[in-house]
Amino acid sequence: MQHLSILPILLPLITGALLLLPPLSKNIKRQRIATLLSMFAQVVVGFALVTHVQTEGVTQYILGDWRPPFGIVLVADSMSTVMVAVTNFLAFGALCYATGSYDRAGGYFYPLFMFQVMGINGAFLTGDAFNLFVFFEILLIASYALLVHGGGKQKTQATVHYVILNLAGSSVFLFGLGILYGTLGTLNIADMAQKVSELDGSVVILTKIGALMLLVVFGMKSAMLPLHFWLPKTYSSASAPVAAIFAVMTKVGIYSILRIHGVVFGDEAGELAHIAQSWLWPLALMTIVVGTIGVLASPSLKLVTANLVVLSAGTLLVCAALQNEAATSAALYYMIHSTLVAGGMFLLADLIGRQRGKAEDRFVMAKAMDNPVFLAIFFSIAAVAVIGMPPFSGFIGKIMILQSVQSATEQMWVWPIVLLSSLGSLIALSRAGTTLFWRYSTNKQSNEDSQPIHLGEWLGIVLLLSASPILALFAGPLTELTNEAAAYLFNPSLSVDALLTAPLSKGGF
Amino acid sequence: MEGIYAFCVGLMTACGIFLTLRGRTFSVVVGLTLLSYAVNLFLFASGRLKLDAAAVLGMSEEYGDPLPQALVLTAIVIGFAMTAFAVILAMRARADLGNDHVDGRIPQTKESARQKAGGQR
Numbered sequence: 155m156q157h158l159s160i161l162p163i164l165l166p167l168i169t170g171a172l173l174l175l176p177p178l179s180k181n182i183k184r185q186r187i188a189t190l191l192s193m194f195a196q197v198v199v200g201f202a203l204v205t206h207v208q209t210e211g212v213t214q215y216i217l218g219d220w221r222p223p224f225g226i227v228l229v230a231d232s233m234s235t236v237m238v239a240v241t242n243f244l245a246f247g248a249l250c251y252a253t254g255s256y257d258r259a260g261g262y263f264y265p266l267f268m269f270q271v272m273g274i275n276g277a278f279l280t281g282d283a284f285n286l287f288v289f290f291e292i293l294l295i296a297s298y299a300l301l302v303h304g305g306g307k308q309k310t311q312a313t314v315h316y317v318i319l320n321l322a323g324s325s326v327f328l329f330g331l332g333i334l335y336g337t338l339g340t341l342n343i344a345d346m347a348q349k350v351s352e353l354d355g356s357v358v359i360l361t362k363i364g365a366l367m368l369l370v371v372f373g374m375k376s377a378m379l380p381l382h383f384w385l386p387k388t389y390s391s392a393s394a395p396v397a398a399i400f401a402v403m404t405k406v407g408i409y410s411i412l413r414i415h416g417v418v419f420g421d422e423a424g425e426l427a428h429i430a431q432s433w434l435w436p437l438a439l440m441t442i443v444v445g446t447i448g449v450l451a452s453p454s455l456k457l458v459t460a461n462l463v464v465l466s467a468g469t470l471l472v473c474a475a476l477q478n479e480a481a482t483s484a485a486l487y488y489m490i491h492s493t494l495v496a497g498g499m500f501l502l503a504d505l506i507g508r509q510r511g512k513a514e515d516r517f518v519m520a521k522a523m524d525n526p527v528f529l530a531i532f533f534s535i536a537a538v539a540v541i542g543m544p545p546f547s548g549f550i551g552k553i554m555i556l557q558s559v560q561s562a563t564e565q566m567w568v569w570p571i572v573l574l575s576s577l578g579s580l581i582a583l584s585r586a587g588t589t590l591f592w593r594y595s596t597n598k599q600s601n602e603d604s605q606p607i608h609l610g611e612w613l614g615i616v617l618l619l620s621a622s623p624i625l626a627l628f629a630g631p632l633t634e635l636t637n638e639a640a641a642y643l644f645n646p647s648l649s650v651d652a653l654l655t656a657p658l659s660k661g662g663f
Numbered sequence: 664m665e666g667i668y669a670f671c672v673g674l675m676t677a678c679g680i681f682l683t684l685r686g687r688t689f690s691v692v693v694g695l696t697l698l699s700y701a702v703n704l705f706l707f708a709s710g711r712l713k714l715d716a717a718a719v720l721g722m723s724e725e726y727g728d729p730l731p732q733a734l735v736l737t738a739i740v741i742g743f744a745m746t747a748f749a750v751i752l753a754m755r756a757r758a759d760l761g762n763d764h765v766d767g768r769i770p771q772t773k774e775s776a777r778q779k780a781g782g783q784r
Contacts (some may be wrong), residue, residue: 265690282738284734288737288741291741291745295744295745295748298748298752302752302755306759307760307767309758310752310755310756310759310760310767311756311759311760311766311767313752313756314688314752314753314756314767315749315765316763317694317749318683318749318765321695321698321699321745321749322683322695322698324699324742324745325679325695325698325699325702326703328702328705328706328738329702329705331706331734332702332705332706332709332731332734333710335706335709335710335730335731335734336708336709336710336711341730349760523752622765624701
């Protein structure tokens with residue numbers, strides 16, 4: 155049990171490496187079985203980690219036994235473990251779907267996917283800002299290769315933009331880290347939180363610059379307003395399982411904002427308390443507005459879904475801007491819901507697109523689908539969940555967010571924008587549904603290629619989209635969990651001091 | 664020393680940003696490379712610039728900070744891999760899209776047409 159918290163990083167790493175070696179490397183069927191087994195084990199590990207943290211408390215995994223703040227640590231607390239479990243579950247669904255046809259579109263699909271999962275899990279678990287950068291790069295380089303996987307003009311073009319943007323983002327990230335290390339003398343996140351309050355003089359301004367540079371990077375990852383332009387095109391041109399796993403990548407950015415700008419530059423940061431808030435407020439609200447406009451203007455279901463990701467990123471950024479316990483708890487619940495539903499919707503959009511012939515997933519008249527009933531049921535589940543109507547998880551998530559807005563001025567801004575964005579997505583999705591399912595050409599073409607849905611694809615969609623009703627059903631225990639995670643994050647004696655067991659030496663250098 | 668160092672890092676960053684904003688993939692890749700060089704130097708300086716300060720115990724009176732060196736090493740490796748990937752991707756984009764513009768199409772303005780003609784001459 156001692157090594158449980160490093161397993162979400164080690165398992166995909168080892169699986170990915172093994173998949174490149176002889177008994178598995180040439181045989182797609184063996185690769186499939188090995189990857190699905192390993193991914194299932196990872197899902198189990200993810201849930202085991204959540205329960206482990208619930209019963210035993212926060213675990214800190216000290217690599218190489220170099221005491222913090224000097225060594226590298228992994229911190230498994232409620233929030234990070236929940237996100238790891240969600241990532242693994244999403245990856246499992248996406249992999250099930252990939253067994254349909256996408257894993258044969260090019261080589262090395264499964265190893266790349268494993269490295270992607272490893273990077274995301276690592277970014278959630280790490281307690282060290284530089285390691286956050288390293289895991290970001292791991293997940294990015296895997297995502298570059300996965301994005302272009304299968305080839306095609308559109309993918310190449312989207313990848314060029316995505317890669318260049320993220321390379322520039324990595325440089326900014328390193329500049330920010332360099333500044334923070336220069337002023338704070340440490341990169342351990344808990345230690346940074348302690349050192350920040352001791353700063354004074356000109357160093358404060360430098361630290362502020364560093365912190366805001368990090369905000370730019372995390373904002374880019376999470377599709378914050380002026381940095382979101384890459385997202386719709388990238389996500390809509392990726393193949394379905396890849397787009398599904400990408401749904402959690404924007405959440406990595408938001409998670410980092412909650413971690414760095416919520417904890418390190420939170421209440422206790424002295425002069426630098428809440429430095430990100432004044433930027434996050436307008437940008438988050440405008441991200442919602444732009445996301446809603448994007449949803450309304452999108453001509454195809456994949457683009458609608460991609461813009462819904464922007465919209466949910468904006469909603470989550472509002473929670474980060476609120477920076478209180480209830481909002482963080484709401485953010486975590488909404489994050490789980492929106493990740494799984496968005497992932498499921500990407501899969502569904504792809505399946506719908508494949509059954510409509512040349513029209514694909516565009517909102518035009520096309521031939522009738524082969525399995526309209528199954529697709530329509532799951533489309534309506536996804537739509538209801540993502541809009542935030544009862545009875546599914548989106549409703550509970552949005553209620554929690556609206557409740558966490560406390561002062562009247564904040565309510566005046568957040569409530570209308572969040573509610574109108576729900577209305578916007580309601581309009582867009584009902585228009586999408588009517589066109590996709592009810593407007594088809596009646597002349598029955600030869601029905602020779604009417605085939606049942608591939609088992610893996612069926613399983614992937616059912617797994618991811620049934621998560622929404624389940625999340626709503628178990629909302630009670632789940633909100634207890636998210637409340638606890640938020641309370642932990644906002645209690646510096648637990649989330650900061652307890653992680654630095656060794657007495658602090660003076661200065662970092 | 665600090666002045667010259669800062670000037671060099673700044674100049675390299677400026678050149679990197681300028682090149683990254685160009686329209687063709689080659690200059691963008693070169694720009695990103697310059698940016699990553701600037702970042703590496705910058706990270707190195709985050710442990711303060713010192714002379715005669717070894718990063719090993721017992722070798723000198725004053726000690727240098729060993730951590731930035733480890734960070735720079737990591738950043739160099741990652742930057743190198745990313746640049747290699749960007750170069751290959753740029754070549755793939757040239758093959759797939761038929762031109763080397765970042766946007767995948769040649770911008771249709773009079774000025775760019777003239778520039779293009781000038782480049783071919």
